[in-house]
Amino acid sequence: MVKSAPVVKSVLRKIASILLLLLAVLVLNFVLIYAAPGDPVEALVGEMGGATPELIAELRATYGLDRPLWQQIGVYLGNVVQGNLGHSLYYDQPVTTLIASRIGPTLLLITTALFSAIIVGTILGVFSAQRRNSTLSHFVTVLSLAGFSAPVFWIGIMLILILSVSFPIFPISGMSSSDGTTSTLGYAMDVAHHLVLPALTLGLIYLAFYSRLARTSMIEVLEADYIRTARAKGLSRRSVVYKHALRNAILPIVTFAGLQFGQVISGAVLVETVFAWPGLGTLAFDSILRRDTPTLLGILFFSSLMVVVMNLLTDLLYRRIDPRIKTS
Amino acid sequence: MTQNLLSVQDLEISFRTAAGEVQVVRDLSFELAQGEVLGIVGESGCGKSITALSLLGLVPNPPGRVSKGRILLEGEDIVTASERRLRQIRGNDISMVFQEPMTSLNPVYSVGEQIAETARAHFNSSRSEAWERAIEMLQLVGIPSPERRAHEFPHQLSGGMRQRVMIAIALVCEPKVLIADEPTTALDVTVQAQIFDLFRDLQHKIGAAIILITHDIGVVAQMTDRVIVMYAGRKIEEGPVSAFITDPRHPYTRGLVNCIPRLSLDPSDDPEPLFEIPGVVPSPSDLSLPRCAFAPRCRNAFALCLEKSPPLLPVAEGRAAACWLETEKPG
Numbered sequence: 001m002v003k004s005a006p007v008v009k010s011v012l013r014k015i016a017s018i019l020l021l022l023l024a025v026l027v028l029n030f031v032l033i034y035a036a037p038g039d040p041v042e043a044l045v046g047e048m049g050g051a052t053p054e055l056i057a058e059l060r061a062t063y064g065l066d067r068p069l070w071q072q073i074g075v076y077l078g079n080v081v082q083g084n085l086g087h088s089l090y091y092d093q094p095v096t097t098l099i100a101s102r103i104g105p106t107l108l109l110i111t112t113a114l115f116s117a118i119i120v121g122t123i124l125g126v127f128s129a130q131r132r133n134s135t136l137s138h139f140v141t142v143l144s145l146a147g148f149s150a151p152v153f154w155i156g157i158m159l160i161l162i163l164s165v166s167f168p169i170f171p172i173s174g175m176s177s178s179d180g181t182t183s184t185l186g187y188a189m190d191v192a193h194h195l196v197l198p199a200l201t202l203g204l205i206y207l208a209f210y211s212r213l214a215r216t217s218m219i220e221v222l223e224a225d226y227i228r229t230a231r232a233k234g235l236s237r238r239s240v241v242y243k244h245a246l247r248n249a250i251l252p253i254v255t256f257a258g259l260q261f262g263q264v265i266s267g268a269v270l271v272e273t274v275f276a277w278p279g280l281g282t283l284a285f286d287s288i289l290r291r292d293t294p295t296l297l298g299i300l301f302f303s304s305l306m307v308v309v310m311n312l313l314t315d316l317l318y319r320r321i322d323p324r325i326k327t328s
Numbered sequence: 329m330t331q332n333l334l335s336v337q338d339l340e341i342s343f344r345t346a347a348g349e350v351q352v353v354r355d356l357s358f359e360l361a362q363g364e365v366l367g368i369v370g371e372s373g374c375g376k377s378i379t380a381l382s383l384l385g386l387v388p389n390p391p392g393r394v395s396k397g398r399i400l401l402e403g404e405d406i407v408t409a410s411e412r413r414l415r416q417i418r419g420n421d422i423s424m425v426f427q428e429p430m431t432s433l434n435p436v437y438s439v440g441e442q443i444a445e446t447a448r449a450h451f452n453s454s455r456s457e458a459w460e461r462a463i464e465m466l467q468l469v470g471i472p473s474p475e476r477r478a479h480e481f482p483h484q485l486s487g488g489m490r491q492r493v494m495i496a497i498a499l500v501c502e503p504k505v506l507i508a509d510e511p512t513t514a515l516d517v518t519v520q521a522q523i524f525d526l527f528r529d530l531q532h533k534i535g536a537a538i539i540l541i542t543h544d545i546g547v548v549a550q551m552t553d554r555v556i557v558m559y560a561g562r563k564i565e566e567g568p569v570s571a572f573i574t575d576p577r578h579p580y581t582r583g584l585v586n587c588i589p590r591l592s593l594d595p596s597d598d599p600e601p602l603f604e605i606p607g608v609v610p611s612p613s614d615l616s617l618p619r620c621a622f623a624p625r626c627r628n629a630f631a632l633c634l635e636k637s638p639p640l641l642p643v644a645e646g647r648a649a650a651c652w653l654e655t656e657k658p659g
Contacts, residue, residue, distance in 0.1 A: 225431040232384055232426075233446045233497060234418035237411075243445075247436050323481040324435055 007319065014315065018308045025304045026080060030073050033293050041065060043291035044089055063089070076297075085301065086294030090287070095298035099280065103302075105175055106268050106279030108191075110261065112199040117206030118257055124207075125214020126246060129222060140211045147208020156201040156274035163197060170197045173276035198275040202267065206260070213256060217249040224248070251322055258314025262307035265299060333402060333537055334360040334383070334422075334505055340396035341378055341387060341561075351395070353379055353561045355640075360505065365531065365538045367552035367569065369545070369584065373609045375561040376541045377427075380507045382407075383539075384422055385414040401505070420450040423498040427510040429491035433482040439493045440466070440478025443500055450501045465496035468533075469526060488519035495526065499534060506536045510543070524551055545588050549573050557581050560610050560621035563640060567647035577649040579626050580605070620652065628653055 041059045045051045051059075060066045064075060079086060085095035128137035164172045171177060175194050176187065221227065222245055230244040260267065265280045272281030280299055287295040319325045341353040353375040360366050368376045381387050382394055385406055399406040401421060406414070426432045433442060443462035447453055453461065459478070466474035469492040482490055491511060498506055508527065512520035524547065531538060540551055548555055548569060555572040557565040557580065565578040576582045583605040607625035620626070623633040632652050640650040 225426060225428050226434040228386065229426060229432045229494070229497070230434065231386060232418055232424045233449060234415045234420055235445065235449050236415065239445070239449070244434050244437075248434070322436060323438075324483045 011312075011316070014312055018312065021308060022301075022304060023077075026077060026301060027073060029297055029300045030076060031069070033297060034069055034072070038291050040089055040291040040293050047090075047290075080301065085298035088287075088292055088295045090290045090292040090295070095295050098283065098295060099298055099302055102278065102280045102283045104279075105277055106265065106272070106281060109195065109198055109202065109272070109277060109279060110268055112195060113202035114206055114257065114261060116199070117203045117210050118253065121207050121210025121212075122214045122246075122250070122253060124211040125216075126218050126241065126249070128211075129215050129218035129249075130241065132219065137215070140215055144208040144212035147205055152201060152205050152270045153274050155204055156198070156271055159197050159201055160274075170194075175278050198271050198277050201274070202271045209256070210253065213253060214249065217252050218245060221245045221249040247321070251318070254317060254321060255314060258310050258317070259307075262310035263303075265303040265306070332359040333362050333364075335400040336379075336383075336397070337400070338397040339379070339382065339394065339399065341375070341382055342393060342395040344391040349395075351561060352392075353382075356397070356558075356561075356563055358556055358563065358566065360537050360539065362504075363531070363535055363537055364554065365540060365552045367548040367555040368539060368541045368558060369543065369548055369555055370558035371543060371609050374558045376558050377509050379558075380424065380509050380539065380541055383505070383507060384418050384424060385409065385411075386418075416450070419446050419498075419503070420501045421503055422505040422507065423501070423503040424507040424509065425491070425494050425498045425511045427513050429487050429494055429514060432494055433490055435482055438479050438481055439485065439490075443478075443493065443496050446497050447500050461500060462496070465500050466493070468499070468530070469493070469496045470522075471496075487515050488522065491515060491519075491523055492526065495523075495530070499530060499536070502534050503536055505539065507539045507541070509541045511540075512544075512547070520547075527551065545573075545584055557584070562621065562650065564622070564651070565647075565649045566640075567644070571644070571647055577643050577647070577654060578622075578651045579628055579653070580622050581649075620650075 041056055041063070044059065045056060057066070064072055067075075076086070083096065085099070087093070088095055088098055091098055124136070124140050124143075128134065128140040131137055160172055163170050171194050176190050177194070182190065222241075224245075227240060227245055230240045235244070265284060268277075268279055268281035269284055270281070271277065272279045273285050276282065280302075284296065284299045286292070287299065336356060336358050339353055339356040340351055342349050342351050344350075356375075356379060358366070368379070370376050378387060378392065383399060383406065387394060394407050397407065401417065406417065409417070433439065440459060440462045443465050444455070444458035447458040447461045448455070451458075463474045463478050466477055471477050471489060471492055477485075477489075482493070485493065491514075495511075511527075512523050515523065527538065527540075528551070530536075538551075540547070542548060552569050555565075555567065555569050556563050557572075557578065559580050565572070565576070565581045567577075572581065573585060576585050583603070586603040587605065605625055610621055610624070618636060620629070620633045620636075620638050623629040626633065630652070636652075638650045638652045638655075640648050641655060643649045643654050
């Protein structure tokens with residue numbers, strides 16, 4: 001069957017609009033940073049302990065900061081197209097190298113937190129939707145309210161106080177305390193040990209959201225006419241709930257998971273900072289403090305790239321789950 | 329009297345509301361014989377759909393429940409049956425075609441799968457056997473190129489096609505009783521006719537008894553053997569379909585029958601004004617009053633009608649009506 005043709009076409013159209021979107025993001029970010037107060041060269045000079053006006057002018061010329069805005073943008077765009085996101089002012093490394101070295105920890109943290117939250121949240125939501133006045137159902141409501149209202153750094157600090165300080169079960173911060181002499185397995189265990197608290201912190205926030213979403217979505221689906229049909233057929237309760245209801249109720253969860261996964265960096269900034277997790281979030285935070293504009297721009301660009309790529313993937317995944325999307 | 333296939337006795341269905349418990353169906357009794365087509369007629373909200381659901385043990389609970397009475401399927405009470413037993417009955421002994429073909433099929437599974445899983449739930453058949461059976465059923469309900477259609481999803485089919493699929497699901501296990509709750513309300517008139525032809529045809533082939541729930545008197549006249557008229561949760565008249573059409577006894581039934589517009593092609597023929605029954609169906613919470621529920625809308629109501637609710641009494645051979653006019657004369 002020739003089913004793939006329209007899919008390919010719509011994917012191509014999506015990619016074209018994504019490229020345009022990324023261009024707009026690049027320009028906008030650049031202009032915003034340019035307009036922001038604070039001069040990267042002055043920040044750099046401040047770290048160096050002062051410099052002569054001649055050196056400052058030289059530095060400006062080196063980084064192209066003495067040229068007009070539109071020229072700066074032009075040079076920057078040209079570089080980005082060639083895969084060059086610029087050179088970090090602070091780390092004295094290419095921004096791409098810098099991002100590549102930090103993306104691993106962030107992905108590890110986000111995927112752990114997000115996937116655990118989706119799985120646990122969906123299970124909680126499905127169970128509580130079936131018994132709307134049960135203790136579990138009220139627990140889900142309270143949990144999501146708490147998760148929505150409590151700031152993520154507060155949860156992080158509380159967890160550190162309880163599980164690292166009062167009861168020193170988990171390390172306070174960082175990703176590893178090994179000195180490089182341990183085995184691979186030992187290193188992995190060590191990282192996992194360090195991962196628990198930051199992932200739990202971020203996961204709780206996500207869990208609040210997904211348990212609520214799953215509950216609402218499941219309640220809605222369970223009222224649908226086709227669920228009545230499924231019951232009238234004499235199907236088992238398990239089949240009605242997991243085959244007929246869940247498959248439909250999971251659609252909004254997939255959408256949000258895709259969107260949220262795209263927002264890895266913004267989601268991670270606070271948690272990574274609280275736990276000194278060596279990921280993109282801390283890198284972004286530090287770059288802001290240090291006026292390291294090329295790094296910051298690089299992270300922002302990379303972050304929007306993640307968003308659009310995940311949107312595209314979500315779209316494709318959606319087609320697999322919901323047959324209605326294929327034809328429309 | 330031979331034992332009937334289905335026997336509903338003194339059925340009462342209650343719903344918990346903010347204003348207390350309300351009986352949406354009361355004192356409902358009827359029999360259904362093998363191979364019979366029984367029509368249940370009434371306006372929206374008269375309790376006919378919830379009665380249908382109760383036959384499958386599917387009254388939404390909470391807030392609803394069967395609060396009194398028995399529903400005997402070949403002598404076995406459905407009201408007190410276990411959920412496990414009910415699952416065996418649903419779709420196998422009693423199955424149902426719903427009003428909304430557009431939303432009654434699951435959008436994420438192919439129609440073939442939705443038919444086949446019903447067969448698998450009740451027979452110990454393999455996936456491929458059930459799939460073959462699904463294709464057979466699609467053929468039986470008149471869907472062209474069933475092998476291809478079986479792989480399609482509900483949104484790829486028209487409303488009429490979807491209702492055929494619903495019928496295929498309902499009939500795949502050759503049930504003893506088929507309940508059709510306004511099966512054509514959502515469909516075009518031409519498609520309606522096709523669906524009813526299909527029902528009649530399949531009834532000959534499979535021999536199921538049918539309970540046809542409708543508010544369309546024309547459909548009743550064409551399809552059914554016997555008719556029950558419900559008003560505000562009660563049965564108010566019962567009898568063979570011919571008597572129902574030609575000699576309705578209850579003023580409400582007369583109103584319903586008169587509501588059918590007549591077609592006339594003669595331009596000189598002064599069109600009669602369309603008949604209507606004044607007023608609206610009373611809300612269930614009004615029903616606690618000790619009067620005939622129809623009295624406020626009845627042209628012939630007299631003092632007694634506002635004092636006491638009339639009992640259902642035989643008015644002729646095989647007929648019954650609940651109206652004081654039949655037994656008492658206005659004085």
